[in-house]
Amino acid sequence: MAVHFKMFPILANLSTSKLTDQEIDWFEGITPQHLIDQEGFPAQDQEAIAVVVNDAQSKKDHVLADDDRVELLVNIAGG
Numbered sequence: 001m002a003v004h005f006k007m008f009p010i011l012a013n014l015s016t017s018k019l020t021d022q023e024i025d026w027f028e029g030i031t032p033q034h035l036i037d038q039e040g041f042p043a044q045d046q047e048a049i050a051v052v053v054n055d056a057q058s059k060k061d062h063v064l065a066d067d068d069r070v071e072l073l074v075n076i077a078g079g
Contacts, residue, residue, distance in 0.1 A: 050075035
């Protein structure tokens, strides 16, 4: 049982694992926020991270299911 986890290369370079693509052991109650915290992103950087679960934008506190696909992207705002 696993969660498929991807990060943009720029995020991977700033992360603990330095991996753009990995499998994370699934457990009941796991959320994208858990993955963000596990990768060591400081709170100030977390504001710039967007979460996509199974190809749909999601919240960081979304409870994941076994075999979900999670992507962390850089949230870019413009004007």
